[in-house]
Amino acid sequence: ENQPYSLFSSFEAEEVTFFADLILPIPVPKLFTYRVPRGMAEGLKIGARVIVPFGKNNGRVYTAIVARLHNTPPSQYQARYISEVLDEYPLTTSYQIELFNWISEYYMCCIGEVMNVALPSGLKISSQSKVQFNPDFDYPELLTDVEAILLAELKKQPALSYDELGRLAGTGSNVPALIKSLVGKKAVIVFEEVREKYVPKMIRKVRLHRNYEEREQLLVLLQRLEKLPKQQEIVMRYLSYIPMQRDPSLNQKGLDKSILNQAEELSQSSLTTLIKNNVFETFEVIQPRFSDNSPATSVEIKLTDAQRKASEQIMTQFESQNIVLLHGITGSGKTEVYINLIQQALESGSQVLYLLPEIALTTQIVVRLQRVFGDKMGIYHSKFSDNERVEVWKGIVSGQYQFVVGVRSAVFLPFDNLGLIIVDEEHETSYKQHDPAPRYHARDVAIMLAHWQQAKVLLGSATPSLETYYQAKQGRYGLVELFQRFGEATLPTIVLVDTKQEKKQKTMKNEFSSTLLQALETNLERKEQSILFQNRRGYSPYMQCEDCDWTAECSNCAVSLTYHQRDAELRCHYCGHKEQVPRVCPICGSTKVRTLGFGTEKLEDQLQIYFPGSRVLRMDMDTTRAKNAYQQIIQEFEGGQVDMLVGTQMITKGLDFDNVSLVGIFDADRLIRFPDFRATERAFQLLTQVSGRAGRRAGRQGKVLIQTNSPQQTILQKVIDNDYKGLYEEEIQERQDFNYPPFSRLIKLTVRHPDRHISHQAAERLAAELTDTLGSTRILGPEEPLVERIRNQFLVDILVKLERDKMNVKAVKAFIQERINDILTDKGLRQVSIVIDVDCL
Ligand code: ADP
Ligand code: ZN
Numbered sequence: 113e114n115q116p117y118s119l120f121s122s123f124e125a126e127e128v129t130f131f132a133d134l135i136l137p138i139p140v141p142k143l144f145t146y147r148v149p150r151g152m153a154e155g156l157k158i159g160a161r162v163i164v165p166f167g168k169n170n171g172r173v174y175t176a177i178v179a180r181l182h183n184t185p186p187s188q189y190q191a192r193y194i195s196e197v198l199d200e201y202p203l204t205t206s207y208q209i210e211l212f213n214w215i216s217e218y219y220m221c222c223i224g225e226v227m228n229v230a231l232p233s234g235l236k237i238s239s240q241s242k243v244q245f246n247p248d249f250d251y252p253e254l255l256t257d258v259e260a261i262l263l264a265e266l267k268k269q270p271a272l273s274y275d276e277l278g279r280l281a282g283t284g285s286n287v288p289a290l291i292k293s294l295v296g297k298k299a300v301i302v303f304e305e306v307r308e309k310y311v312p313k314m315i316r317k318v319r320l321h322r323n324y325e326e327r328e329q330l331l332v333l334l335q336r337l338e339k340l341p342k343q344q345e346i347v348m349r350y351l352s353y354i355p356m357q358r359d360p361s362l363n364q365k366g367l368d369k370s371i372l373n374q375a376e377e378l379s380q381s382s383l384t385t386l387i388k389n390n391v392f393e394t395f396e397v398i399q400p401r402f403s404d405n406s407p408a409t410s411v412e413i414k415l416t417d418a419q420r421k422a423s424e425q426i427m428t429q430f431e432s433q434n435i436v437l438l439h440g441i442t443g444s445g446k447t448e449v450y451i452n453l454i455q456q457a458l459e460s461g462s463q464v465l466y467l468l469p470e471i472a473l474t475t476q477i478v479v480r481l482q483r484v485f486g487d488k489m490g491i492y493h494s495k496f497s498d499n500e501r502v503e504v505w506k507g508i509v510s511g512q513y514q515f516v517v518g519v520r521s522a523v524f525l526p527f528d529n530l531g532l533i534i535v536d537e538e539h540e541t542s543y544k545q546h547d548p549a550p551r552y553h554a555r556d557v558a559i560m561l562a563h564w565q566q567a568k569v570l571l572g573s574a575t576p577s578l579e580t581y582y583q584a585k586q587g588r589y590g591l592v593e594l595f596q597r598f599g600e601a602t603l604p605t606i607v608l609v610d611t612k613q614e615k616k617q618k619t620m621k622n623e624f625s626s627t628l629l630q631a632l633e634t635n636l637e638r639k640e641q642s643i644l645f646q647n648r649r650g651y652s653p654y655m656q657c658e659d660c661d662w663t664a665e666c667s668n669c670a671v672s673l674t675y676h677q678r679d680a681e682l683r684c685h686y687c688g689h690k691e692q693v694p695r696v697c698p699i700c701g702s703t704k705v706r707t708l709g710f711g712t713e714k715l716e717d718q719l720q721i722y723f724p725g726s727r728v729l730r731m732d733m734d735t736t737r738a739k740n741a742y743q744q745i746i747q748e749f750e751g752g753q754v755d756m757l758v759g760t761q762m763i764t765k766g767l768d769f770d771n772v773s774l775v776g777i778f779d780a781d782r783l784i785r786f787p788d789f790r791a792t793e794r795a796f797q798l799l800t801q802v803s804g805r806a807g808r809r810a811g812r813q814g815k816v817l818i819q820t821n822s823p824q825q826t827i828l829q830k831v832i833d834n835d836y837k838g839l840y841e842e843e844i845q846e847r848q849d850f851n852y853p854p855f856s857r858l859i860k861l862t863v864r865h866p867d868r869h870i871s872h873q874a875a876e877r878l879a880a881e882l883t884d885t886l887g888s889t890r891i892l893g894p895e896e897p898l899v900e901r902i903r904n905q906f907l908v909d910i911l912v913k914l915e916r917d918k919m920n921v922k923a924v925k926a927f928i929q930e931r932i933n934d935i936l937t938d939k940g941l942r943q944v945s946i947v948i949d950v951d952c953l
């Protein structure tokens with residue numbers, strides 16, 4: 113099933129093109145055939161963006177991508193004309209079109225949904241795109257009646273969408289044509305970045321005139337130039353770059369004009385003379401992806417022996433493996449190894465993609481990478497504006513960026529010559545997109561992408577996902593280990609704090625054990641920094657009446673509301689619903705309304721009380737909403753004026769601070785006991801990663817305190833011993849016994865409806881139909897998820913469990929889709945929606 117295949121046959125140049133099959137950014141599972149106007153047919157290429165009318169009366173307009181060119185008219189409908197071609201040089205590569213198609217098949221969604229997520233909105237014009245009145249317009253042109261009406265309306269509004277204009281223009285009007293005409297008359301402006309056509313950078317080159325490609329003629333020329341030393345020097349210089357005496361055909365490649373110009377003061381005019389005298393000729397080419405004379409990197413990375421060995425092993429394993437796992441403990445300097453490999457790949461002329469989880473991709477790593485790669489490196493981050501994303505996209509096509517570091521959606525960028533993809537922290541669940549479709553896993557997509565481009569994939573982690581480690585153990589991936597921290601630093605000492613015991617002895621102060629308070633105190637005295645981890649934001653997750661047990665719950669979702677003290681409100685973490693904090697119980701009127709449990713806000717408050725005068729920062733979703741908030745917190749903490757950093761799992765990812773010697777972990781039990789077959793693996797990963805923030809510099813032995821009610825849990829001992837392999841052995845056995853991934857593939861189907869009865873009815877029917885064909889061992893559920901209602905939709909899950917290697921997964925998926933379509937078209941089950949999540953986490 114992982115075999116690539118081509119749906120899009122290549123187009124023969126001699127054929128006359130009349131039709132184009134297009135990808136439209138809408139959730140309809142097919143390509144759309146449009147007619148190509150004669151004048152456009154010539155230069156239209158696969159991967160180019162075009163603008164097309166759509167819908168009744170052409171009332172909508174979309175940016176579409178050309179996936180196929182042919183001359184077979186569609187049999188079902190009369191094809192409409194493409195209105196406009198946006199790219200003379202395609203902005204999407206044929207690789208991407210294949211990838212979009214693979215994703216839509218594998219993750220069971222529409223190719224249009226993939227395109228929609230893949231392209232930054234700045235590259236799409238849609239029905240939502242706006243048209244503005246051009247303030248410089250002074251009516252020099254004649255307007256048609258309809259145009260005049262539209263323009264009058266546009267003058268009154270800041271902007272109007274294509275849809276709105278369609279409504280104003282009335283039925284039967286061709287909105288794209290109208291707008292095109294208005295744009296032509298300079299009466300309106302359409303969003304600039306959308307209309308901007310892609311023009312590649314051209315560079316001027318020079319080459320010797322054909323006449324001199326023959327050796328004898330060349331010698332004659334050089335002799336003739338004896339009396340003109342400057343000119344002769346330029347020709348000699350040219351020959352030193354292009355040794356055409358050896359191979360005359362090299363001359364056709366030519367040389368950057370700028371290189372010859374750099375020679376001597378007077379060379380510019382000498383070169384001009386040579387060109388005028390037809391010794392040299394100039395020509396233009398699209399800027400090559402890799403200029404032959406790119407400057408070498410300025411920073412020398414000196415790898416430690418262990419790192420060098422790891423890097424060499426990876427290169428050796430790449431000779432026989434396409435995918436290699438680098439299992440390197442926290443602080444071992446995996447980034448330095450990556451940098452080394454990236455440099456090698458870039459030197460060989462290929463592109464490199466370096467994927468990082470969302471949060472990790474912030475100042476720290478970017479600064480380190482920029483020092484080495486400068487502005488040759490593109491950065492693709494979801495907090496970046498759309499314009500910035502468009503810039504990176506175009507920068508890859510134009511060759512400005514040979515190397516991109518980015519978050520999961522960077523797998524959609526238009527690479528065409530990848531040599532290496534690095535997936536850092538490959539175990540991170542944030543690589544999986546939940547909503548909207550495509551619900552893809554960036555690591556797995558990266559592996560497919562690499563497969564097509566014959567690139568190598570390096571997966572890196574201190575705590576690999578069981579799936580990945582299993583593949584390595586099976587010999588399907590290479591495996592390289594790096595078990596030494598950089599520069600004499602050692603892994604931190606991990607100590608369990610028995611909170612049950614401390615509670616008995618009454619030494620706990622709220623959430624803090626005396627052991628942790630003592631350690632924090634010591635750290636403050638030493639002027640060393642501490643990190644405190646609690647995977648829950650807000651002040652407290654519950655608000656409850658002591659007299660009648662009423663609990664504040666969301667009106668739209670089946671969850672309790674979280675109390676946020678800063679903003680004095682109750683919030684739903686699922687739908688965003690907010691409420692005022694009740695003064696009395698809304699049921700019995702009691703004033704004994706209390707909060708239960710604790711989140712990062714409460715810890716922050718308590719630290720201020722226990723350590724007055726100390727500086728505490730908090731890092732969670734609430735404090736990092738603004739674009740640069742995250743960077744600011746990190747910089748302040750790095751600056752050293754801050755003593756303690758409290759945070760959610762955000763603080764566990766890849767952060768590297770010199771002065772942190774203590775990590776405190778709250779509520780480890782909640783992580784471990786989460787009802788999910790992956791809970792143990794997750795808990796181990798989180799605990800190990802957050803512990804790994806401590807003691808990253810030599811001479812500063814790190815310490816980690818884990819507060820727990822039951823210190824005897826075996827997973828905690830494994831965290832203490834940094835025993836990943838022990839954890840793996842135990843977990844993989846369990847996965848095998850119960851046939852969970854990596855021994856099976858999971859597809860989760862979530863049925864949703866505002867009426868509980870209907871969602872259950874639909875789910876039961878779907879489960880029964882699937883069971884009939886696939887057998888009861890492969891279908892789990894239907895079952896209500898932990899949170900059974902979100903945004904007023906009742907949810908029911910069905911889990912399809914398919915053995916690896918035994919099933920024709922493609923056929924099964926087609927069958928599932930068919931059953932789902934059947935249910936969705938049932939009149940009795942109107943409004944039911946079914947979310948398909950392949951390889952759900
Ligand atoms: P990991 O990602 O494996 O947790 P990092 O790559 O963040 O580790 O490295 C840990 C720290 O050690 C970083 O501050 C890094 O700059 C430093 N470091 C690692 N290797 C080297 C090296 N070869 N030379 C200089 N500094 C290094
Ligand atoms: Zn009450």
Ligand code: ZN
Pocket residue numbers: 666667668669684685686687688689903
């Ligand atoms: Zn809610």
